[in-house]
Amino acid sequence: MPPSTRKSxxxxxxxxxxxxxxxxxxxxxxxxxxxxxxxxxxTTYITEPLTPDGKEVDYFAAIQQLTHxxxxxxxxxxxxxxxxxxxxxxxxxxxxxxxxxxxxxxxAHSIRPDMTYRDPRDVLKAYAxxxxxxETLLDELPPDDRSTREIVIMxxxxxxxxxxxxxxxxxASWLAQNGPALDLLGKAVRKPSFQLPPMGDAGQRCLDTxxxxxGLVLMASFTGGLxxxxxxxxxxxxxxxxxxxxITLKRLGRLVGRNPTQGCLISGIEFELLADSIGVAGxxxxxxxxxxxxxxxxxxxxxxxxxxxxxxxxxxxxxWLARIQSxxxxxxxxxxxxxxxxxxxxxxxxxxxxxxxxxxxxxNRAWDDIEASNSVPSIARPEPLSAVWLxxxxxxxxxxxxxxxxxAPSWTVERERWRRRACATQMQRITLAMLLYxxxxxxxxxxxxxxxxxxxxxxxxxxxxxxxxxxxxxxxIRLDEPWNSDYNRQFHDEAMPIYRCxxxxxxxxxxxxxxxxxxPDMPFEAGRSKRLSDFGPRSSDMILLVERTQPVGWMEPxxxxxxxxxxxxxxxxxxxxxxxxxxxxxxxxxxxMAMVGLRSGAVKSFPPSDNIDDDLTxxxxxxxxxxxxxxxxxxx
Numbered sequence: 140m141p142p143s144t145r146k147s148x149x150x151x152x153x154x155x156x157x158x159x160x161x162x163x164x165x166x167x168x169x170x171x172x173x174x175x176x177x178x179x180x181x182t183t184y185i186t187e188p189l190t191p192d193g194k195e196v197d198y199f200a201a202i203q204q205l206t207h208x209x210x211x212x213x214x215x216x217x218x219x220x221x222x223x224x225x226x227x228x229x230x231x232x233x234x235x236x237x238x239x240x241x242x243x244x245x246x247a248h249s250i251r252p253d254m255t256y257r258d259p260r261d262v263l264k265a266y267a268x269x270x271x272x273x274e275t276l277l278d279e280l281p282p283d284d285r286s287t288r289e290i291v292i293m294x295x296x297x298x299x300x301x302x303x304x305x306x307x308x309x310x311a312s313w314l315a316q317n318g319p320a321l322d323l324l325g326k327a328v329r330k331p332s333f334q335l336p337p338m339g340d341a342g343q344r345c346l347d348t349x350x351x352x353x354g355l356v357l358m359a360s361f362t363g364g365l366x367x368x369x370x371x372x373x374x375x376x377x378x379x380x381x382x383x384x385x386i387t388l389k390r391l392g393r394l395v396g397r398n399p400t401q402g403c404l405i406s407g408i409e410f411e412l413l414a415d416s417i418g419v420a421g422x423x424x425x426x427x428x429x430x431x432x433x434x435x436x437x438x439x440x441x442x443x444x445x446x447x448x449x450x451x452x453x454x455x456x457x458x459w460l461a462r463i464q465s466x467x468x469x470x471x472x473x474x475x476x477x478x479x480x481x482x483x484x485x486x487x488x489x490x491x492x493x494x495x496x497x498x499x500x501x502x503n504r505a506w507d508d509i510e511a512s513n514s515v516p517s518i519a520r521p522e523p524l525s526a527v528w529l530x531x532x533x534x535x536x537x538x539x540x541x542x543x544x545x546x547a548p549s550w551t552v553e554r555e556r557w558r559r560r561a562c563a564t565q566m567q568r569i570t571l572a573m574l575l576y577x578x579x580x581x582x583x584x585x586x587x588x589x590x591x592x593x594x595x596x597x598x599x600x601x602x603x604x605x606x607x608x609x610x611x612x613x614x615x616i617r618l619d620e621p622w623n624s625d626y627n628r629q630f631h632d633e634a635m636p637i638y639r640c641x642x643x644x645x646x647x648x649x650x651x652x653x654x655x656x657x658x659p660d661m662p663f664e665a666g667r668s669k670r671l672s673d674f675g676p677r678s679s680d681m682i683l684l685v686e687r688t689q690p691v692g693w694m695e696p697x698x699x700x701x702x703x704x705x706x707x708x709x710x711x712x713x714x715x716x717x718x719x720x721x722x723x724x725x726x727x728x729x730x731x732m733a734m735v736g737l738r739s740g741a742v743k744s745f746p747p748s749d750n751i752d753d754d755l756t757x758x759x760x761x762x763x764x765x766x767x768x769x770x771x772x773x774x775x
Contacts, residue, residue, distance in 0.1 A: 175495065176467035182499040184460055195468065198461035202454060203337055206399050210332045212244025217327030217394070218335055218354060219243045224323055226252030228357050242336035256320035258360040259313055259367045263294045266309040298367040301374035301421045301679075314371065317364060324361055325387040333394035335403060355406050358395060362388055362410050369417050376425035381417075386438045388414040397446045399454050404446065404553070408560045411445075415563045418739020420574060421679050427740075429578040436571055440608075445560065456506055463502065463543070467495035497536035498543070505544050558641035559729055562686075563742045565637050569653060570684050570736035572606035582668035583683075586657045587696030588618070589666035597622050598696040599655060599663070600638055607637055622694045635693045640686060642728040650690035655683065656725075658702025660765045662738075665697070671738065678766025680743075684736030688726035700725060705764055708757050709733045709745055738766070 178186055178196060188197045188204075210216050222243060227236040233247075240247040266272060267290040276290065297306055304311050327333065335354035369384035389411055396407020419435055420427050427435070465471040577583050584603060588596040597618055604613035612633065617626055631649055638651035646652050655663040662669055662683060674681060688710055691698040700723060710726035727733035732744040745760065762768040 176464055176499060177496050181503060182496050183464065184456060184499075184503055195464060196460075198457050198464065199337075202400075202457055202461075205454060205457075206337055207242070208332065208334060211242060211334045211336065215331045216243065217330035217333040219245065220327045220330070221324065221357075223250060224252060224254045225256060225320065225357075226250050239336055254320045254323060256317055256357075256361065256364070257313065259298060259310065259317075259364055260291060260295050262310065262313045264291050267291050267294070271309070298363075298370060301370050303371070303374050310367075310371075314368065318368075321361070321364055321368060321384070321387075324365070324391065325383060328387055328390035328394055332397075333391070335395065335398050337400060355395070355402055358391060358410070359406065362391065362413055365391075366413060366417060370421070373417075373419065373421045373425065376422070378419060378425060378427050378431050381419060382431065382435050382438070385414050385417050385419060385435075388417075389439065390442060393442050393445055397443070399446075399451055401451065401455055401458065401553075404451060405556065407446075408556045411560055412563055415567050415742045418679070418737055418741030421739035421741065423676060423679050427574075429575065432571060432575050432578065436568070436575075439564075439568070445557070452506075452510055456503075459502070459543070460499065463495065463499050466493075467499075492532055492535075493539055494532050494536040497533060498540040501537060501540035502544060505540075555642060555730060559734075562640045562642060562729070563734060565640075566653065566684055566686075566734055566736045567740065567742045568607065568637065569603065570738075570742065571740055572603045573683055573736075574738075574740060575606045576603060577671055580668065582670050583662055585668045586655055586663040586665050586699050590619075590621075593666065594621065595665070595696045596620075598694055598699075600635075600651060600693055622696055627694070631692055631694055633693070638693050639690070640728065643690060644728065646690040649693060651693040652687055652690045654685055654687040654691075654700045654725075656685060656702060656705040656764060657699045658705075661702050661705075662766070663699070674738075674766035677762075677768050679737075679739050680741070680763060680768060681738040681766030682735045682763050683738055685725045686727040686729075686733045686735075687723055689723045691723075698723075702764075706761055708760055735763075737763075 176182060178189075180186065183196045185196060185198075185201055188200045189195065190197045212219070214220075222240065222245065227233075227239075227247075231239075237247045240250065264287065267287050272290075276293070294307065302310075335358075365384045365388040369381045369388070372378070372381035372384065392407045392410030392412075392414060394407070395403050395410060398404075398407070419431075462471070573583055584599040587598050588602065590596055597616070601613070601616060601618070601622070604610070604616075612630070616630055617624065620627055623631075634648035635651065636648075638653055639646050639648075640652040643652045655661075657663050657665060662671070662674065662681060671678070685700065685705070687700055704724050707724060710724035725733060729744075732746055734742055734744050736742050759768065
C-alpha cells in the first residue's frame, strides 16, 4: 500500500476518532449527568446560612430566621397560650412537639393540657355511625345515596346557618365540652400576635415542612367550631356571644394571615371570608339592636390591618428554591413530584440529566422580572417538546424551569385572594350600614331620593355616608340639590374605595362597582323606602347588595341595576358582552364568582349563572333577591 494511501487512511481514522469522541462527549454532556447546583446569588439567591457540611444552602434555617419575631416565645404570642392548654395535636410526633415548644419558649415535658377540642363534623360523623342515629333523617336524602358521607354533609349544612338543638340535638354535648377551648381561643387572638412556628417533619428540612402545618390544621378545625357556635347563638338570641365568636374568627384569620408563610396567608384569608359569611342578623326572631350593630362594627374597624403579602415575596422565593435544591441533590424526584412530566412523549427522556444551575438561574430571573414590574404575568405550563429537542440538556433545563414556574405560587392568584378579602370586608361594612340606617329610619334607604316633582336627587351611597365614617363629606353635600348641580359636581371624583371592588381594575377613583337592585319586588325602589318587616319569614338571606359588571359614578343615582337585569343571573367577567345584551348586569371581576351582601349582614359568593348546578338554581337566586327563599339545604 502506497504511503500516501496509508497516510490518508490514518487521517480518516483520526478524524473518525475525533468525531466519535465529540459525539460521545455531546451524548455524555447532554444525556447522562445532572449538573450539580452551584451556591451563588444567581442560582441559590442566598449564600448563607449553609448546612453543617457546607455543601448546601440551609433554606429552612434562613426562613426560620425571617419568621421568628421577638414575640414568638413570649406571652404576647396567643398561639403559645393555645399550646399550653391544649398540648400536642393529634398525630403529632413527640420530636415535632418538642421542636414546637422549643420555638415557643416552652418545655414540652412540663405541659399539662387541661382542655380538649373536637371538630363539630367529627361529632356528626360519630352520630351518623352510632345506634342513636335518627332514621327519619334519611327521608331528606335520595334513596340511592344514603352513605355516611352524605348524611354528614346533610347535617353539616345545618351548621352553616342558624340552628337550634331541636334541629341538631346531638350537638348539646359538643357545645358544653368544647366551649372552654373556643373561649380560650377568643382570649388568645386578643393578644398582640399569633405566631405559628415553621415546623420540620422528623428532621427533614425541605419545602414541604417550611410551613406551620400543625398549627394550621388545628386552627382550621377551630374555625368550624366558631362558625357552628356563632350560628347556634344567633338562632337562640345570644347575639353578644355570636358577635364574640365572629370577631374571634375574624381576628384569627387576620393574625394567622400575618405569619410570613404562604400557607398562613392563604388560610388567614379563608378564615376571614368564613367570618364574613356569618350573618349576625341571620335570625328574624332575634334581630340585633342598634347598639349591638355599632359594637360589631367598632370591633371590625379595630382589627389589625391585614398583611398585603408583598413582603412574603422573599419567603415564597426561598421556599421554591429549597424545592429546586432538593431536586438537584437527589433527595426528591422531580418527575414524581410533578405528574404532568409523565405526559411527555418519550417520557423516559424526562429522567435524563438536568442542569440545575440553568433551572435556578431561569427561575430567579423570572421571579426578578415579576417583582420589578407592577404587572402580574400568568406563566403557563410549557407545551410538551419533541424527543429531538429533549436530547439537549439546556432545552430540558429550560423546560423544567418553565414547568416549575407555572406551578409556583401564582402571584395573580395570591393578589386576587387579597383583593377578594378586601371586597368582602367592604361589602359587609356597607350591608351593616344599611341595617344601621334601617334601625334609625325604620326603613332601608331608597335607591335614590327624589324631590317633590319626582326628579332624582341622591343615590343610596350618599345617604349611607354617615354610617360609613364619612360624616364630614355627607355634611358638605347639598342634599336638597340634585347630585349633578353646579355645587355638587365637585364631589363626583371623590375617591370612595369603600364602594369600589379592588379586583375591578378598570374602575376609577370616583366610580363604584357595588349596586342595589331596583324593582317592585326588590328591597329598593326609586324615591321609596321599604321596611324590612314588609318581607316575609324567609327573607333573612335576602340579597341587599351586589357587584356589577360596569362601574358607575359613585354619586350617580339612576344607574342602579334593574330587577329584570338581575333576574337574568350573574354574568361572567365579560363587561362588553354584558352591555351588548342591552344593560349592565350583576357580575364581578373576581375569577369564577361574584359576591353579594345579605340582610343577615353576611357576605356570600355565587358562581356565574352559566356555571350554576343543581344545588344553586336560577330560581333560587331570584328568590334570594326577593326574600322568598324557602330552601335551607343549598350550599353556598
